[in-house]
Amino acid sequence: MDTRRLLTSILFAGMIMLGIYLIMGGFGGGGGKTYSAHPLYTNLPAQPATQPNPVLNIQLGNPGRDSGDKLSLTVNTLTAGIEKIQLNIKDYAETAKREEPLTMLSAGNSPVKPFATLSVTVDYPNIKEPMVFDMLKAQQVWRVAKQDANSVTLALNLLRPGTTDPLVTVEKTYTIDPTSYDVIVAHNVINRSGESIKVRIDQAGPIDLPKDNPQWDNRYYHGAALNTVKKVVDPERVHIGHAELFKLDGATKPMGAFLGNDPLLWVGAGNRFFAVIVRPLPHTSTPNTFPLTDGRQLKLAEHIASADVDQAVHGADAVTSTNVIRLTGQRIEVAKDASVSLPLNVYMGPKKRDLLMGDYNLDAAKAGERPVIYNTYKYAHMIRYSQGGPCASCTFDWLAIIILKMLDFFVHYGAFGNYGIAIMILVLFVRLLLHPLTKASQVQMATMGQKMSKMQPEIEKVKKRYAKDTKTQQQEMMRLYKEHGVNPAGPLLGCLPMLLQMPIWLALFAGLQADIDLRHASFIPGWISDLSNPDTVIRWTPFNIPLLSGMMGPISGLNLLPLLLGVVFYVQMKVMSASQPKATDPQQAQMQKISQYMILIFPIFLYNSPSGLNVYIFASTLGGLIDTYFVRKTLKKKGILPANAQALPTHAENK
Structure with a gap:
């Protein structure tokens, strides 16, 4: 893959994120206009x-x-x-x-x-x-x-x-x-x-x-x-x-x-x-x-x-x-x-x-x-x-309240009064409820990937044969899709179950952010003693990182959870990249690479987030890996994966 194009794309994505942040007034600038007190x-x-x-x-x-x-x-x-x-x-x-x-x-x-x-x-x-x-x-x-x-x-x-x-x-x-x-x-x-x-x-x-x-x-x-x-x-x-x-x-x-x-x-x-x-x-x-x-x-x-x-x-x-x-x-x-x-x-x-x-x-x-x-x-x-922000329209207060009431239940009946344990139980419980949707989404995507892999040689032939005739090329591509039983909108339909889950995860995120019961609630004494604040284990004089501190705040200590999140996200990235069908053209490969590594940026943005939110994300990511494990067992039963495939995907499977 063209490393230069990859770096250019990452830089372009970063500039877009910075532009959005500036437009939203992230740095509190006055835009050249003078403002004053009443x-x-x-x-x-x-x-x-x-x-x-x-x-x-x-x-x-x-x-x-x-x-x-x-x-x-x-x-x-x-x-x-x-x-x-x-x-x-x-x-x-x-x-x-x-x-x-x-x-x-x-x-x-x-x-x-x-x-x-x-x-x-x-x-x-x-x-x-x-x-x-x-x-x-x-x-x-x-x-x-x-x-x-x-x-x-x-x-x-x-x-x-x-x-x-x-x-x-x-x-x-x-x-x-x-x-x-x-x-x-x-x-x-x-x-x-x-x-x-x-x-x-x-x-x-x-x-x-x-x-x-x-x-x-x-x-x-x-x-x-x-x-x-x-x-x-x-x-x-x-x-x-x-x-x-x-x-x-x-x-x-x-x-x-x-x-x-x-x-x-x-x-x-x-x-x-x-x-x-x-x-x-x-x-x-x-x-x-x-x-x-x-x-x-x-x-x-x-x-x-x-x-x-x-x-x-x-x-x-x-x-x-x-x-x-x-x-x-x-x-x-x-x-x-x-x-x-x-x-x-x-x-x-x-x-x-x-x-x-x-x-x-x-x-x-x-x-x-x-x-x-x-x-x-x-x-x-x-x-x-x-x-x-952009997620406001799909963050429902009534849903957040229901989820917080579930959290209260787990705190008193299962977590021994420990909100950190209750958050993990709640996340895994929600994962269990949503598993059928997750399973349907991943099975559909895997099936789609398998069919597309088999079609790939024929697709390449059509592209070469009708390289200068776009209209005929599209007609031939549609004929191939029909012959192989592939819906061109399959990737979008495969994402639909995941999109249906988003309001639930957003409500859980929003509820934990606003729940006063997490204030000064301890999870692991000596480490995570306040779920409403970062899990700072070593403090120092705050300093700012240019551009980044505008979004993540000053760095005032060593927060351990975001670093652990980075490790878990890295494992998740490897699993996701191994699960994806091998890219057939440089542009697709480039986009896959960008999407894989962009996820590693999130621990930076989450560095100063409340530890309760990071516990939630940590548990959710682990729950996602468990989901993948059980979905792959289903894929092996359906013959989409070989019987000797590992419990979690490796890059060797995707070569």
Whole structure:
């Protein structure tokens, strides 16, 4: 075979892959255009101005081992935002060593803190322009009005311009429930103006959650809406991947409106395993309701007008940029000497299937029970199985959920609680179920190969005889196919059973990628101690490989599983190449060679993949070799292979 042509083809294939990656924005480049952060979050003062109240961090809940609290919330009095959210170390730790509780969300160096109050707008009688109190630009520090173990109320007096008289008092209360991941964030506006007024509050929602995948940035923003025509909750109304926010025109992307036709019901920010979901609650005791087709009644909240995702920090790339959900308020009337509460229900916790799916029984359900609420509002759609790309259309969430339920079964009934063993059992079980399809595909391909080998001398004669008459050559070729009982579309039909299996394998891959139960789950102690991360056995200072690190991430240690995958893939390549009919022309031989060696590139791309996924691929590849062993026994019985053929093919058979 022409080695030069082979190398040229491999180089060409590599350039195509690189081109696709660049088109998809893999390097986070700006394409020559200048992008910047949203002006709302720029040119903020480095330190708050001199104010009567000190900047304090107030902790609600305890994330320690001896605590019964599900989470801990640290509230900062500067703009009344959240400094950090930690989950109880007994449930979710920072690392597999379980030395520190998981910090699920942190303000870090963001110019805006999560859930900070951005501004308060007051419409006052006889004043043409509404008064806007910009809390963020002023870096306003709130005072602590009330505090106990599970709640804190911050307060701020907003004064009439040029006076010391309070126009309104704004209170902001954070309340945690020690038994759940739900937090109530409520503004309470007290009217001290002596007149009826209208008030609007703009506030931040969650900022980016930490990037918790060493290879991909699969953070995102998501929203659900009410479909007023079909009278159902539409949990897929808006989905925005983190990477696409890097190139925002105007540094903002609308998520949608909470008012009007088909209003948003909730918005959220998520990463691979955790989510923050914001759902406005009604601000009156008698809210408007909307009936769903299944008989449920949704209480509508009307104090939030819309949600947008802003870029608060435009970094060097998508990973180092910071985004934030901005909730724009609706003007709400506050009567003279009265007050109004504007509450949000915020879920801050794991994307655990059973928890977010909830449960609903129309006869027995009690209003306000969390399983009912989560089920009604379809919180489970914050769990993203498909990661997009060309395989998104054939990755089915319902199939991934079924497979994960099977995994749960094997964990508890067969794997002794070991998720690594359960993954291998699951893969082999799926292989067993799909064996008839695999067998049919391989038998058909082998039969086709045998017939084509016998036909090859006649095919060559036809090609030589009618080399200059393409039409006659095609007619003669069709006659040969018909005489030998060969369907020209046979190779495609032979691939059909394999194509039918693809959604199952994609669902298995997607499910393992998103399943929080694999986080810190150990397979082999001392080696694979966290199935959600690479199986790093030796760590060193991270470094990048030009071009490759854009797709596989930095190399920060020695990961053993991908190297073992390379060995197994090599064996599989040898088996596959020996199983294929011998190529009859240089072009076909070249394509066979390229396809054989391209498979060895996959361990490079999988180097930083979670070890649970690599265990799945390892088990699947071994299962494929076992499949081949049994299929070859069938081929020997059918006489397609000689009786003395080996259990697995060798190159000697194909000479």
